[in-house]
Amino acid sequence: MGVKFCCLFSYRYCLLKKIARIFHATRYACEVLNYVIDTFDKLEPSSSEHVKTTDTLFDGVEVRIFEPSPKQDKTLKRSVIYIHGGGWALASASMFLFYNNLCRIMAESLDALIVSIEYRLVPDVHFPEQFYDALRATKYFLQSDILAKYSVDPSRIAISGDSAGGNLAAAVCQQLSLDDSVSNKLKLQALIYPVLQALDFNTPSYQQNTNMPVLSRFVMVKFWIGYFNGNYDFVDSMLINNHTSLDVSQAVSFRGRLNWSSLLPSTFKKNYKPVIQPTGKAEIIQEIPALLDIRAAPLLAEKEIFQSQPKTYILTCENDVLRDDGIMYAKRLESAGVEVTLDHFDDCFHGCMIFTIWPTNFSSGHRTRDSYIKWLDENL
Known part of the structure; x- marks a missing residue:
């Protein structure tokens, strides 16, 4: 049994290394990696009898909505706006093996409406278009009539994302805190190993x-x-x-x-x-x-913006170049008087939370995902 486990772990780890080498070596890495991910995605069905999945547009931006089976009491639901990672260039809200699966599990576990934003990617668009896509979709969803349409409680909405999606979530959250035209505010932000600055690549x-x-x-x-x-x-x-x-x-x-x-x-x-x-x-x-634009590097924002941020969860991994981005963001938020939960995993790596299905089914993915969902359940 031990030999079998070691061989399986070695296979998965080598797979991740090969994917990383492809990006390092080729000029067309985004296209190659998206092809690899899409190939894996076709290995699993994307249906669930407990969650209704709908693709639509929010102010011209593609989104995928995950709606759990309605309850008889018809109470208003809580909601999470989720922004996927992938270096602003990879992945998709609809990929079953990764983000479709994560958002479906979130919808079921939290009994919440999940809005997954399908922002446009490099090389088709570049900054600030990804930021504007995420901002437009979020502002559209936060309108009172749209929340009523989906039976969402305006006081129980979170924004979240991982990696580059965590970057966009943090940037959107900062922007909304400055926007007086938005009457329904975010209750929480939850950032998963976010990338938050490009000032120092030697932390x-x-x-x-x-x-x-x-x-x-x-x-x-x-x-x-x-x-x-x-x-x-x-x-x-x-x-x-x-x-x-x-x-x-x-x-x-x-x-x-x-x-x-x-x-x-x-x-x-x-x-x-x-x-x-x-x-x-x-x-x-x-x-x-x-x-040096704070819409791209939220960690560089001035203190006044940090003071206006909602209660925050930040997940970091020891084996990750972005570990310190998240930890420094947590420190700056705390110094500004914001309540922060820093959830650090000593034995985990970047991206692990979406690796919960074969051929990349890591225990670290399950542990980080469960901890993240538990925090949302207790605080949203």
Whole structure:
């Protein structure tokens, strides 16, 4: 039994490594990976007798709605707006093996209406279009007449997402807190190993997990450049923080908001040292100013915006380059007076929560998913 388990785990782990290598090696990685994911997706049916699935448009944005079987008492339902990950370039709300399955389980477990946003992807569109898709769909759903149509309680709505979807969820949540035209506010935000900044690619977690599957530091930088439709020749310079060196004046005002030496506990800083270049390449920020746009990098927002955020859940994994993004976001929220639950998993990796079905059925996926749903159930 032990040998069989080890062989199965080895197969799944090697599969993840191969997927990561494909992205690292090919110029057409997004198309290749989406093809691989779509192939796996066809291995399972996508129906459930307990959850009704409907595809529709919210202000021109595709969404998939997961609606649990109605109860006889006809009470208003709570709801979660979910935004999938994939580096702003991969995956889909409709993929059974990953996000369709996750949202169906959420709808059943929480007895809640789940709205999964199908935002457009790189290379068809680039920042800020993904952000605008998520914002438009969310604002449309929050209208009182739309909530009434779906029998949703306006006071019990959360926004959530993983990885790049966590980025979009955090950015949308920040934007809505500044928008007085939105009368129905979000009660919670729940961010799953979110990517929140592109200022520093040498935080302790980036240094510790440089070549970690599924998401290496190199791949994450490529995702950022793809999101911004930038020049891939900048990758090597950004890996060593040349884009935010001390001679780049645009980055100076943001540096204090992302000082991991003060934001991270010693257990996460370990013996790693900051990488701050005295001179670098100012042309990177000049050509890609969105690297410092808080709609793309919510961790860089000013304190006043953090003070207006709702109660927050952040899930982080030790074996993840993005670990410190989530931890620093939690610290900045706490410092601004927001109630935060930081749910850290010492033995888990980036993306694990969606890997709960063959051929990538990891126990870490089940544990993180169960912990996340439990928090939503207790707080929404």
